[in-house]
Amino acid sequence: MNLKSILAAATLGAVAATAAFAHDHEVKIGIAAEPYPPFASVDASGTWVGWEIEVISAVCEAAELHCVLTPVAWDGIIPSLTGQQIDAIMASMSITEERLKTIDFSDPYYNTPAVIVGDKALDMAAMPEGLAGKILGVQASTIHQAYAQEHFADAAEIRIYQTQDEANQDLVAGRIDATQADSIAMADFVSTDAGGCCEIKGSVADDPAILGLGVGAGVRKGDDELRAALNKGIAAILADGTHDAITARYFKASIY
Amino acid sequence: MTGWRAFLQPHRIFLMALFAGLILWCALSLRWDWLPEYAPLALEGLWRTIWILVVTVVLGFALAVPLGLAQAIGPWYLSAPAKAFCTVIRGTPLLLQIWLLYYGLGSLFPQFPWIRGSELWPYLRQAWPYAVLALTLSYAGYEGEVMRGAFASVNKGQLEAARAFGMPRRTIFRRIWLPQAIRNVLPTLGGETILQLKATPLVATITVIEIYSVSSRVRSDTFIVYEPLLLLALVYMIIAGIIALAFKKIEDRVPDRPRRG
Amino acid sequence: MESLLDTLGLSQSVQLLSLSPPGWGGNLLRGLANSLQIALGAFGFGLLIGLFGAYGKLYGGPILRDLLAIYTTVIRAVPELVLILILYYVGSDLINQAALAMGYGRVEISGVVAGIWVLGIVQGAYSTEVLRGAIQAIPPGQLEAARAFGMPPLMTLRRVTIPAMMSFATPGLANLWLIATKDTALLAIVGFSELTLETRQAAGSTRAYFTFFLAAGALYLIVTLFSGALFARIEKWARRGQPSLKGGTK
Numbered sequence: 001m002n003l004k005s006i007l008a009a010a011t012l013g014a015v016a017a018t019a020a021f022a023h024d025h026e027v028k029i030g031i032a033a034e035p036y037p038p039f040a041s042v043d044a045s046g047t048w049v050g051w052e053i054e055v056i057s058a059v060c061e062a063a064e065l066h067c068v069l070t071p072v073a074w075d076g077i078i079p080s081l082t083g084q085q086i087d088a089i090m091a092s093m094s095i096t097e098e099r100l101k102t103i104d105f106s107d108p109y110y111n112t113p114a115v116i117v118g119d120k121a122l123d124m125a126a127m128p129e130g131l132a133g134k135i136l137g138v139q140a141s142t143i144h145q146a147y148a149q150e151h152f153a154d155a156a157e158i159r160i161y162q163t164q165d166e167a168n169q170d171l172v173a174g175r176i177d178a179t180q181a182d183s184i185a186m187a188d189f190v191s192t193d194a195g196g197c198c199e200i201k202g203s204v205a206d207d208p209a210i211l212g213l214g215v216g217a218g219v220r221k222g223d224d225e226l227r228a229a230l231n232k233g234i235a236a237i238l239a240d241g242t243h244d245a246i247t248a249r250y251f252k253a254s255i256y
Numbered sequence: 257m258t259g260w261r262a263f264l265q266p267h268r269i270f271l272m273a274l275f276a277g278l279i280l281w282c283a284l285s286l287r288w289d290w291l292p293e294y295a296p297l298a299l300e301g302l303w304r305t306i307w308i309l310v311v312t313v314v315l316g317f318a319l320a321v322p323l324g325l326a327q328a329i330g331p332w333y334l335s336a337p338a339k340a341f342c343t344v345i346r347g348t349p350l351l352l353q354i355w356l357l358y359y360g361l362g363s364l365f366p367q368f369p370w371i372r373g374s375e376l377w378p379y380l381r382q383a384w385p386y387a388v389l390a391l392t393l394s395y396a397g398y399e400g401e402v403m404r405g406a407f408a409s410v411n412k413g414q415l416e417a418a419r420a421f422g423m424p425r426r427t428i429f430r431r432i433w434l435p436q437a438i439r440n441v442l443p444t445l446g447g448e449t450i451l452q453l454k455a456t457p458l459v460a461t462i463t464v465i466e467i468y469s470v471s472s473r474v475r476s477d478t479f480i481v482y483e484p485l486l487l488l489a490l491v492y493m494i495i496a497g498i499i500a501l502a503f504k505k506i507e508d509r510v511p512d513r514p515r516r517g
Numbered sequence: 518m519e520s521l522l523d524t525l526g527l528s529q530s531v532q533l534l535s536l537s538p539p540g541w542g543g544n545l546l547r548g549l550a551n552s553l554q555i556a557l558g559a560f561g562f563g564l565l566i567g568l569f570g571a572y573g574k575l576y577g578g579p580i581l582r583d584l585l586a587i588y589t590t591v592i593r594a595v596p597e598l599v600l601i602l603i604l605y606y607v608g609s610d611l612i613n614q615a616a617l618a619m620g621y622g623r624v625e626i627s628g629v630v631a632g633i634w635v636l637g638i639v640q641g642a643y644s645t646e647v648l649r650g651a652i653q654a655i656p657p658g659q660l661e662a663a664r665a666f667g668m669p670p671l672m673t674l675r676r677v678t679i680p681a682m683m684s685f686a687t688p689g690l691a692n693l694w695l696i697a698t699k700d701t702a703l704l705a706i707v708g709f710s711e712l713t714l715e716t717r718q719a720a721g722s723t724r725a726y727f728t729f730f731l732a733a734g735a736l737y738l739i740v741t742l743f744s745g746a747l748f749a750r751i752e753k754w755a756r757r758g759q760p761s762l763k764g765g766t767k
Contacts (some may be wrong), residue, residue, distance in 0.1 A: 033708035033720045042718045044538035046547060073474060073708030076602070077288055079481045083606050084613045104480040135381070142478035159383075159463045160473070162706075165721040166359065170463075172361035175381045194724050197366065214377075267580050347695075347741035348701035349736045352713055356730040363726040454596040461706065468599065485603050489595045496594035 026068045027226065029056055029217075030086030032087040033071035034163035038188045038250055040093050051250045055109060057091050058242045059217075063233030065226075075141055075162060078102060081220060088226060090181065094143045096212035104221050106230040110212030110245070110255045113203040114144055117171065117186045118178035126180075126202035137167035137176040144180040147210045152180075156186035172197055180204065184255055264326050294474050301470035302491065305456050308466065308494075312388055316395025318510055321434070323396060324403025338400065345397025351458050353394065358386040358462040387459035395452050402444055406437040426470055446503030450496045467491060530728045533719075541719040541729070548715030549736050555632040555704065555711060556697040562637030563693065567644020574649050585645065592642035598703050603706050604635040628709045633723055636700055640693060647689035651682035683755035691748035712736060 031048065035041035039052040048069055060067035065169045072080045077093075080086050088106075094104040116126040118134075130150060136156045148158050159176055161167040167179045172194050179186075183203065189195040204211075217234075222233040237243045238248045238256065240243060247254055264338045309473035326338035345353070365371055369379065379385050410433055457468030536542040570589070592600065609631065634714045659681055663673045705714035716733040720726045 033710070033718075035718055037722070041684050041722055042600070044544065044719075046544050071708055071710065073706060075476060076606075076707060078479055079475070079606055082479075083481075083610050085609050089404075098477075156456070160465075160469075161463060162461055163721070168653060169359055169721075169724075169726070170362060173365040175362060175365075175383075186407065193367075233584070265579060268583065271580065271583055343740060343742075347738040349699040349713065349737060351702045351705065352716070352730060352734055352737065355717070356727070356734065359720070360727040360730050363724065450594065455595075457596045457598045458703075468596070481606055482603070485599060485606075489591075489599055490597055490601065492599065493591065493594045516521075 026066045027060070027088060028070040028086040029060070029067045030070050030072045030077055030079065030080055030089045030091060031056075031073035031161075035165050035183065036092060036106075036163075037085070038183065051246060052090060052092060054246045054249075055237070055243065058237045058246065059090075059230060059233035060134060061111070061233075062236035062240075062242070063229040065229055065233070070076055074139070078141075078218070081218060084220075087219070087223070089229065092215050093218055093240040094212035095214060095216045096143060096146075097209055099144070099212075099218070103218045103220070104217055104227055105216035106227055107239075108216045108256075109233050109234050111214030112183045112255050113206075114147065114180055114211055115183040115186050115203050116178050116180050116201045117190060117198050118201045119171070119174070119197060122177055124178060124201050126204045128152055129154040130201075131178065134177040135159060135175075137161055137170055137179040139164045139167060142197050143211050144182075147204065148180050148205060151207070152164075152206070168195070184251060186225075196200065282486065286486075287305045287480055288483060290474055290478050290480060290483075294470065295509075296475070297465075298467065298470045301465055301467040304464070305466040305468075306495070308384070308391065308456055308459065308464075309449075309453050312395055313452055314393035315388070315392040316452075317399055318398035319392065319396035320403045323400030324405075324407050324437075327404040328407035342397045345394055346401065350390070350394050350455055351461065354387070354390045354458055354462060357390050358383065361386070369496060383459075383463045385464060387464045390457060391452065391459065394455065395448070398451070399441075399448055402441050403437065406440040407433065409440055410436045436448070442503070442507050442510060446500055447508075449499050449503070453492065453495055453499065459514070487513075530725070533723055533725050533728055533731075534732055541723065544715045544719055545712065545729075545736065548710060548712035549740075551629065551709070552698065552701040552711040552713075555629055555701050556694070557711075558633035559636035559640050560627070560694050560697045562633055563640025563644045563697070564648075564690075566637065566641025566649045570641060570645030571648035571652055574645065575652060575665060578748060583707050589642040589645050594638055597639055597700055598706060600639055601635050601703055604638055605631060608634055609744040610626075630709075632701065632704050632709055636697060636704075639700070640697055643693050643696070644690075647686055647693065648682070650689070651686035652678060654685040656682045684752065687748060691752070692743070694748070695741055695745055699737065699742070702737075707742065727739060746763070 016105075031040050031052070036050075038050055040048060040050040043049050048071075053069070056067065056069070063208075070086050070117070072086060074091065076090055077086075077091060078099070081089055089103075092110075093099070095108060116124070116131070117132075118124050122134070124134060131152055132155045134156045136152055137159045138148045138161070140160045140162055142164075145158075145160060148156075152158065156178075159167075159170075161170070164179075164181050164185065167176065167181070168189055170176050171179050174197075178201065181245055183200070186200060188199055190200060217230045219230070243256065244254065249254075323338045323342065326334040327342070330338065365380075371377065374380075398497050414432055414436070415428060423431075456466060460466060460469035460472065466487060471488045474484040475481055534540055534542045534545075536546070539544045570585050574585050577585070655678065659677055660673065668676070701709075701711050702713040704711055704740060705717065708714065712733055716729050720729040723729070
């Protein structure tokens with residue numbers, strides 16, 4: 001056996017393995033283990049519910065993938081993907097340049113602006129001067145953390161939380177004055193009893209380099225087959241109205 | 257010198273060369289380019305870790321003395337709550353205690369608006385007071401149990417002798433009982449302090465910025481996983497080594513306990 | 518009963534903690550079962566490492582002894598949280614690379630197995646020290662007698678060493694078991710659905726932080742107290758036929 005035939009056999013084996021992987025094996029979809037309503041949270045019976053959970057199952061169905069939800073700590077979700085504990089990330093993760101250095105993304109399946117939510121009693125605006133002297137909470141490893149550190153770090157004190165839920169909790173408690181997060185999740189939050197303390201103070205100025213190009217499914221670099229399958233699924237549910245139907249059950253307006 | 261010669265056996269030289277090679281490999285082939293950018297933050301985090309460790313060990317020990325005393329000789333209405341406190345602290349995970357103190361108490365604030373008007377509010381807004389409180393209570397709970405045994409094991413004959421000389425009770429406690437009890441626990445104190453050091457990274461989960469949270473920050477900003485964690489492990493090993501050495505020095509300076517039996 | 522709960526303002530908490538949805542009690546118990554499973558596995562795995570480690574430290578060659586010394590020193594100096602993160606990422610990376618190199622596909626590692634592997638390695642370092650101390654405490658005459666009768670080493674281990682060291686090792690092992698149950702809480706940070714993470718999810722969804730953290734604390738405490746009683750009985754059983762240690766030294 002010469003080197004060429006060994007290489008050929010190895011390539012063939014690898015192709016066979018990846019082909020089998022896409023169709024027979026289950027695809028582990030990583031979601032954040034911490035609650036992120038209304039996109040993904042656990043209900044009292046222990047099942048995952050929310051807009052994104054429904055989208056995941058619709059995409060997988062359309063792409064004919066056998067998907068399994070795998071909750072992973074948000075903070076370690078990218079290392080979990082590269083470390084092969086999961087195969088894709090569908091956890092409201094925005095497609096950013098920084099992340100594209102490490103992983104690949106599918107086409108976006110939703111896109112919403114980032115907003116500042118603050119205590120009703122306080123006067124503030126979603127810009128550096130408007131947040132001077134305030135305490136701003138953000139979730140770790142998010143575009144909001146990156147944005148706040150880039151644009152607000154000089155004006156405001158920034159506190160980093162493991163989950164958005166904890167930042168919301170401290171906003172209600174009054175330990176922080178404001179939080180920067182996704183507009184939909186925040187609209188949901190201020191409509192709850194607990195969120196009554198607070199209101200949306202406005203959207204932050206766009207910075208596409210940090211805020212990214214919408215939310216997509218993260219896959220390992222080079223895993224083009226899974227990426228293509230997910231793209232196909234996303235395109236299919238956008239085309240046949242499934243995406244709109246799911247959205248209508250949760251939100252008043254389209255979020256694509 | 258003989259100690260060194262005994263240490264430097266041929267296989268140890270080989271092992272050391274192996275480890276030196278491993279460290280060299282780590283230094284050369286892993287990514288360290290993030291280090292200069294995060295060095296100031298890391299130093300700040302290191303300082304915060306050491307500060308929290310020292311403050312909570314001192315406060316926790318101060319609290320452990322009455323807890324141990326109450327359990328050793330207190331009347332039931334003092335010893336029962338002290339014992340219950342130690343059992344609860346030792347029987348539940350510290351992470352849960354920290355979250356209960358921080359988020360549990362925090363969830364009560366909106367119901368009591370006057371808290372926000374109080375003079376304590378600027379402190380209650382910060383995360384570090386909760387971290388210090390939780391770690392202090394934890395250390396007191398573990399060390400209180402140790403102190404109970406230490407008080408009980410002081411030679412009764414010495415206390416009786418002191419009483420026979422007409423020494424007031426306070427003086428007996430200050431001059432004879434407490435110093436001997438502390439000498440009894442000294443060998444375990446170093447170990448307990450290292451355990452406390454290992455508990456400090458948990459406060460990162462309530463937004464306190466210490467050395468562990470800096471490594472998480474590097475991981476989330478740059479997606480470099482192993483390098484910050486390996487460096488972090490090394491930092492903790494160095495601090496633990498310094499603590500062990502320091503307590504050994506203190507122990508060496510304290511006169512040996514008299515041999516009994 | 519209900520009016521009493523109402524007056525105490527507890528009826529809402531009782532509702533939140535009820536075992537079937539909309540109560541979250543079932544989730545907490547499921548989390549507790551996961552925690553106990555991981556703790557039990559890690560404790561067992563740790564004991565296995567500890568037994569080999571103790572033998573290696575006592576009877577191994579100089580290189581093995583030094584390597585074991587490094588293992589126990591490093592594990593006991595670095596925070597469990599950091600070790601868990603390193604072992605969690607390194608472990609699955611290594612296993613997958615090995616599997617790929619051997620031509621298998623990716624290996625499925627369930628959360629429970631990963632948790633057992635990670636905590637087991639941490640426990641192993643402490644077990645090594647506990648068991649080493651216990652083996653050393655066995656009167657040497659007993660082991661020499663076994664050897665003099667021509668007992669093979671494995672039989673000596675099974676018939677003499679393990680039964681004789683049980684009484685010395687039980688207090689230390691009881692402590693290790695409690696550490697194992699509490700350390701499972703740290704796995705919440707890597708996203709395992711054990712008791713602490715289930716508690717956090719329930720608390721986050723209902724905003725009843727106080728209720729759920731207290732309930733989880735009570736569950737952990739019950740486990741601790743129950744295990745304490747169990748280990749006290751084991752120790753008594755292991756000490757059967759030995760002179761009482763109390764009164765002897767003090």
